[in-house]
Amino acid sequence: MEIYVFDGSLEGLLTAVFESYDRKATLIKLVSKDHYLPDVFQESFQVISDETKANRVWKGLRKKLDADWMKRFFNSFLSEQPETFQDLFNFAHYIFDNPAGAETNFGNSCVLAVAQMERKVHREKHRMEAFIRFQQTADGIFYAHIEPDFNVLPLISDHFRKRYADQKWIIYDLKRKYGLFFDLEKVEEVTFDFTSEMSSNLNTLPANVLDSNEELYSLLWKDYFRSTNIPARKNMKLHIQHVPKRYWKYLSEKQI
Amino acid sequence: MFDRIREKLEILADAAKYDVSCSSSGSNRKNENKGLGDAEGMGICHTYTEDGRCVSLLKILLTNHCIYDCAFCVSRRSNDVKRAAFTVDEVVELTMNFYRRNYIEGLFLSSGIFKDGDYTMERLLRIVKKLRVEEKFNGYIHLKTIPGASPELLKEAGLYADRMSINLEMPTELGLKLLAPEKSHEDVKRPLDLIQKNIVQYKDEKALIKSTPKFVPAGQSTQMVIGATPESDKEIMHTANKFYKDYSLKRVYYSGYIPISNDNRLPIIGSQPPLIRENRLYQTDWLMRFYGFNVEEILNDANPNLDVDIDPKLSWALRNLDQFPVDINTADYNMILRVPGIGVGSAKKIVQARNFGKLRQDQLRKIGISWNRAKHFIRYADSPIQLNDYEAGHIKGVILSESKSKNLKTPVNQLSLF
Numbered sequence: 001m002e003i004y005v006f007d008g009s010l011e012g013l014l015t016a017v018f019e020s021y022d023r024k025a026t027l028i029k030l031v032s033k034d035h036y037l038p039d040v041f042q043e044s045f046q047v048i049s050d051e052t053k054a055n056r057v058w059k060g061l062r063k064k065l066d067a068d069w070m071k072r073f074f075n076s077f078l079s080e081q082p083e084t085f086q087d088l089f090n091f092a093h094y095i096f097d098n099p100a101g102a103e104t105n106f107g108n109s110c111v112l113a114v115a116q117m118e119r120k121v122h123r124e125k126h127r128m129e130a131f132i133r134f135q136q137t138a139d140g141i142f143y144a145h146i147e148p149d150f151n152v153l154p155l156i157s158d159h160f161r162k163r164y165a166d167q168k169w170i171i172y173d174l175k176r177k178y179g180l181f182f183d184l185e186k187v188e189e190v191t192f193d194f195t196s197e198m199s200s201n202l203n204t205l206p207a208n209v210l211d212s213n214e215e216l217y218s219l220l221w222k223d224y225f226r227s228t229n230i231p232a233r234k235n236m237k238l239h240i241q242h243v244p245k246r247y248w249k250y251l252s253e254k255q256i
Numbered sequence: 257m258f259d260r261i262r263e264k265l266e267i268l269a270d271a272a273k274y275d276v277s278c279s280s281s282g283s284n285r286k287n288e289n290k291g292l293g294d295a296e297g298m299g300i301c302h303t304y305t306e307d308g309r310c311v312s313l314l315k316i317l318l319t320n321h322c323i324y325d326c327a328f329c330v331s332r333r334s335n336d337v338k339r340a341a342f343t344v345d346e347v348v349e350l351t352m353n354f355y356r357r358n359y360i361e362g363l364f365l366s367s368g369i370f371k372d373g374d375y376t377m378e379r380l381l382r383i384v385k386k387l388r389v390e391e392k393f394n395g396y397i398h399l400k401t402i403p404g405a406s407p408e409l410l411k412e413a414g415l416y417a418d419r420m421s422i423n424l425e426m427p428t429e430l431g432l433k434l435l436a437p438e439k440s441h442e443d444v445k446r447p448l449d450l451i452q453k454n455i456v457q458y459k460d461e462k463a464l465i466k467s468t469p470k471f472v473p474a475g476q477s478t479q480m481v482i483g484a485t486p487e488s489d490k491e492i493m494h495t496a497n498k499f500y501k502d503y504s505l506k507r508v509y510y511s512g513y514i515p516i517s518n519d520n521r522l523p524i525i526g527s528q529p530p531l532i533r534e535n536r537l538y539q540t541d542w543l544m545r546f547y548g549f550n551v552e553e554i555l556n557d558a559n560p561n562l563d564v565d566i567d568p569k570l571s572w573a574l575r576n577l578d579q580f581p582v583d584i585n586t587a588d589y590n591m592i593l594r595v596p597g598i599g600v601g602s603a604k605k606i607v608q609a610r611n612f613g614k615l616r617q618d619q620l621r622k623i624g625i626s627w628n629r630a631k632h633f634i635r636y637a638d639s640p641i642q643l644n645d646y647e648a649g650h651i652k653g654v655i656l657s658e659s660k661s662k663n664l665k666t667p668v669n670q671l672s673l674f
Contacts (some may be wrong), residue, residue: 042455104611105609105611105612107613107616108609115605126300131301135357136356136357145553161286163287163292163293164292165287165290208366213353218357220265220354221354223262224265227266227269227270227310229305231307233308233531234533235306235307235308236306237308238304238307238308239307242310243300243303248458251303253303
């Protein structure tokens with residue numbers, strides 16, 4: 001078995017697929033450089049990301065997979081999980097080595113793994129669309145920050161752009177240190193240099209930068225959340241199943 | 257100022273919460289005017305209350321003043337509760353500001369009936385019109401159809417709402433007459449029919465003329481209160497089935513009655529709401545809509561009520577063991593869908609995957625079927641040889657003993673009412 005070390009980018013992963021065919025390699029373990037521990041007894045090959053090679057692989061996949069599956073491939077990649085990199089690598093090989101339609105073989109472990117990881121990423125994307133709570137700042141920008149399990153900012157950008165077409169907004173990923181800014185025209189990637197450590201709790205913007213109505217509406221929302229509950233039906237198990245505790249920090253209505 | 261709006265919201269959200277509809281899906285309203293909101297695509301639950309119900313819309317009454325005296329309703333005129341009413345601007349401001357902060361998908365607007373149907377409907381219409389026309393709001397709007405409102409008002413409201421609904425309240429006319437003598441199912445059917453006909457008409461026109469406006473694009477729904485009157489599950493689901501068919505409803509909601517009144521026609525305050533029963537009714541509803549079951553197969557004269565300890569699909573399978581075991585590798589998709597423990601997603605994966613070779617136990621488990629239930633009803637590539645057929649009681653016992661169902665731990669807390 002040979003170890004391929006790549007830079008963790010999609011381009012790198014696709015280049016690795018190209019190299020494995022080019023070098024006629026058979027059994028390969030794909031590792032991103034962040035997870036790679038050098039081992040004297042094991043040979044490793046450094047994959048150098050190459051746009052041309054990556055594009056050839058991407059186009060090759062596109063010939064055999066429909067748009068839905070290409071999206072699944074990309075979404076699974078955004079999970080950033082070490083085992084998913086391997087699954088995607090194996091999946092690409094499985095697709096290239098078999099006649100068209102192989103992606104519907106859910107009995108194959110890498111097909112199933114990619115499909116199932118895509119569901120997880122999709123679920124996290126959907127949760128961010130649900131749980132993000134904006135705070136309006138004094139200069140009229142709606143701000144929220146998040147720490148999603150997977151790198152879902154590229155997936156939620158369209159959703160927020162369409163919906164909030166008449167307000168400026170920022171969604172910042174504290175974990176991955178980049179964000180999206182919508183300026184009423186287009187969405188751009190931004191990075192901030194937070195001078196002090198930003199608390200990961202939501203609703204932590206200091207009162208002096210907030211719009212004067214912000215406090216009222218967050219208070220009304222908390223009131224609403226309380227009033228709409230039916231105590232006779234209380235079911236905390238179900239509540240936590242729908243809103244796992246790790247997401248509570250996003251929800252203004254769950255803060256005391 | 258602050259305090260008054262907070263108090264109003266508290267009263268009017270509290271009064272609206274017994275309407276359980278929460279859906280925010282099924283519309284196709286895109287944000288095409290650079291306005292606020294987009295109601296295209298799937299619904300979003302922005303949070304969940306501690307009772308585990310989804311919150312996707314700002315669900316409020318315009319007012320809880322009401323001329324009716326329905327025994328099951330908190331806002332009935334004889335009930336001694338605080339009354340309040342929003343102004344048009346207050347509802348508009350709340351909706352816009354909640355939406356801007358990503359708290360909600362839109363507005364669910366209902367109302368007690370003050371003066372008469374037309375007067376009330378006219379006020380509701382004014383709010384949704386202002387949201388759509390002046391505020392360029394494209395979020396989801398679920399609007400209640402007020403019984404007795406004139407056809408002209410309803411037709412106009414349909415141009416601004418994504419979904420409209422009007423509640424049957426009780427599953428049978430008899431039950432309704434008992435608790436709300438002033439109301440009848442006919443008053444519900446008439447507007448359902450009117451709006452349904454208009455939905456069809458607008459759709460037909462849209463096919464010819466692209467600029468035809470939207471009319472209730474997410475369709476209609478209704479709600480029945482369960483457990484306030486003595487109907488059987490069969491009566492409830494047959495009514496639901498008929499309304500799905502006659503008015504092409506998108507959803508029927510079942511709301512377990514929560515005792516809120518000392519009226520001796522109703523369960524006493526403090527008795528448990530029939531939550532498990534409600535759950536079983538929803539499961540039946542799903543079997544009818546997504547699993548190809550006919551309501552007669554699940555509920556009929558021989559079986560007028562659903563089992564509490566097992567789900568309706570398993571009950572059906574145990575009553576029809578002659579149709580099992582199903583061979584996963586050869587059976588029709590529709591039959592695989594009928595196996596307890598196999599859902600729509602898994603059934604689809606199975607019929608695709610088996611083209612590549614006969615499926616084994618380990619593959620089926622990975623695909624995600626509920627093995628403990630399904631194994632009794634299927635054959636697969638490496639099925640063990642089974643000498644004798646098991647009978648229904650035995651299978652049920654095995655499944656229950658292996659199950660971690662929530663329904664077994666909680667004592668049976670359903671009241672037998674009558």
